[in-house]
Amino acid sequence: MFPLGVALLPGERLPLQIFEPRYLALVDECLNRSPQPEFGVVLISHGHEVGGGDQRTDVGVLARIISAYDLPGGRQRLECVGTERFRVQEWLPDDPYPRAEVESWPDDAGSDIDEDADALVNGRVTGLAQLAAELAQRSGGPPPGDPLADLPTDPMRRCFALAARLPLGQADRYALLAAPDAQAGFAVLATALDDLTAAVKFRMMDPDLP
Numbered sequence: 001m002f003p004l005g006v007a008l009l010p011g012e013r014l015p016l017q018i019f020e021p022r023y024l025a026l027v028d029e030c031l032n033r034s035p036q037p038e039f040g041v042v043l044i045s046h047g048h049e050v051g052g053g054d055q056r057t058d059v060g061v062l063a064r065i066i067s068a069y070d071l072p073g074g075r076q077r078l079e080c081v082g083t084e085r086f087r088v089q090e091w092l093p094d095d096p097y098p099r100a101e102v103e104s105w106p107d108d109a110g111s112d113i114d115e116d117a118d119a120l121v122n123g124r125v126t127g128l129a130q131l132a133a134e135l136a137q138r139s140g141g142p143p144p145g146d147p148l149a150d151l152p153t154d155p156m157r158r159c160f161a162l163a164a165r166l167p168l169g170q171a172d173r174y175a176l177l178a179a180p181d182a183q184a185g186f187a188v189l190a191t192a193l194d195d196l197t198a199a200v201k202f203r204m205m206d207p208d209l210p
Helices: 021-033 115-139 155-164 170-177 182-204
Strands: 002-004 013-018 038-046 055-070 076-092 099-105
Touching: 013 021, 021 038, 021 055, 021 076, 038 076, 038 170, 055 170, 115 155, 115 182, 155 170, 155 182, 170 182
Parallel strands: 002 038
Antiparallel strands: 013 076, 038 055, 055 076, 076 099
16 A cells, blocks of 8 residues: 555556655565555545655555656656555555555446536536636646546546546545545536636736736
């Protein structure tokens, strides 16, 4: 298990630079002694990534290692991707690295959402993208891309992929990760989009903004 300060979402890429001895041991176990080069990632709800003593959430995502290479100073660089969700059943002693008993939590593939929920989120995303484009133009920054382009068709995976493209806070990302189904996930996303839109509108009221 690898507790982090970020709630990893299924399908999302995760670059890591490993330097703590306990996580170097974890990577060695994954790459050389396990049938699948993967480990669990959970959000740290309180505390820090380095040194231990943190408090951890109980819903996480398996991270599959897709590439690994050595860096100077005994460090390692990993490129990982989130695959499927799990629930932590029991935390075990951190020896030699964080460990837990977990159960898989499939994403309820194929579950549907009502058209109103889909339209609600799409409308909020479009409105936010328009505000972000105006803000970028006024501040001289690069224009944002289209968050709705090339999303997965499965509702739950689409929800995760869309969230990964938005600047959501970790509490919102975790609430989405812990949503029981796509309908609940879209409700979480709609509320988070309202908060993001309000933040962008407030930023645009800055008198020092061109």
